[in-house]
Amino acid sequence: MEHLSDYSHAYQILLVFQLVSSIFVVLFLFYKSAPYGKFVTKGFGPVMPARPGWVIMEFPAFAVILVMFYLGRGWENPAMVVFICIWEFHYIYRTFVYPLRLSKGSRPMAIAIPLTGALFNSVNGYINGYEMFLSPDAAVKYDLSWFLTPYFIVGTGLFVAGWIINQHSDAVLRSLRKPGETGYKIPNRGLHKWVASPNYFGEFMEWLGWAVLTASWAGLAFAVFTFANLGPRAYKNLQWYREKFGDEYPSSRKAMIPFVF
Numbered sequence: 001m002e003h004l005s006d007y008s009h010a011y012q013i014l015l016v017f018q019l020v021s022s023i024f025v026v027l028f029l030f031y032k033s034a035p036y037g038k039f040v041t042k043g044f045g046p047v048m049p050a051r052p053g054w055v056i057m058e059f060p061a062f063a064v065i066l067v068m069f070y071l072g073r074g075w076e077n078p079a080m081v082v083f084i085c086i087w088e089f090h091y092i093y094r095t096f097v098y099p100l101r102l103s104k105g106s107r108p109m110a111i112a113i114p115l116t117g118a119l120f121n122s123v124n125g126y127i128n129g130y131e132m133f134l135s136p137d138a139a140v141k142y143d144l145s146w147f148l149t150p151y152f153i154v155g156t157g158l159f160v161a162g163w164i165i166n167q168h169s170d171a172v173l174r175s176l177r178k179p180g181e182t183g184y185k186i187p188n189r190g191l192h193k194w195v196a197s198p199n200y201f202g203e204f205m206e207w208l209g210w211a212v213l214t215a216s217w218a219g220l221a222f223a224v225f226t227f228a229n230l231g232p233r234a235y236k237n238l239q240w241y242r243e244k245f246g247d248e249y250p251s252s253r254k255a256m257i258p259f260v261f
């Protein structure tokens, strides 16, 4: 059992690290825009094409939790099997499908983005995998009755709703450029009518749903970090649209959460 306590120490340290780093991330991203897409600028080192950048960034999220699932013999527990399916449903798409669907006109990203993203995804995969599959009370907490708890039902509903919003909003953005185009236009369909970054809103809802459906500290840390990461980006996106398109851009639109922010 000694090896399990090693995993537990790493889990505790990394959980606190992720929560504390959310504070720095939110402050940094309000101060400086993450250097990719609309905001790619000089001064953040070399850049790389967006497609391989996304694969490098997201692969640890796909892989690390699978290792934790294997170490915790998660396949013996139906709730754990459902958790890994939900997680991988998102990350198989994000790692291997989303990059291929990106328009060829997508801007490059500073290499610092996939590298820091891969670090975050490794830590996040570890803490979520540990708490869900390896921690001493996981098997007791997540028995068959978990499927009937309000946590699981409400959380799964939030996750699914967030996924639909995220997919639809990304699809609207993809449809804006004709083949060969690289410029930016005003998106007007779906939740884009209400906020500048509905894809981020959907992503945040997904991970808030994950936090609820697993009722876990690691899930909560992930949802907090997602907001810290995407909230300031959505705010910068809104400012960017207003500056670029002026009066053409509807003044009632918020940044990320309809009517709120």
Ligand SMILES: NC(=O)c1ccc[n+]([C@@H]2O[C@H](COP(=O)([O-])OP(=O)(O)OC[C@H]3O[C@@H](n4cnc5c(N)ncnc54)[C@H](OP(=O)(O)O)[C@@H]3O)[C@@H](O)[C@H]2O)c1
Pocket: 036, 037, 038, 050, 102, 103, 105, 106, 107, 166, 170, 173, 174, 176, 177, 183, 184, 185, 186, 187, 199, 200, 203, 225, 226, 229, 230
């Ligand atoms: N979990 C997390 O913390 C996290 C972090 C980051 C991203 N994500 C998710 O990853 C996905 C992509 O994120 P992102 O930050 O790259 O989103 P984004 O800035 O909205 O860009 C998505 C794609 O749409 C294009 N695009 C954006 N605005 C456009 C416009 N006005 N006109 C034409 N094309 C436009 C972009 O091209 P350019 O590249 O040329 O700008 C890019 O190809 C989202 O679903 C997001 O939720 C998750």
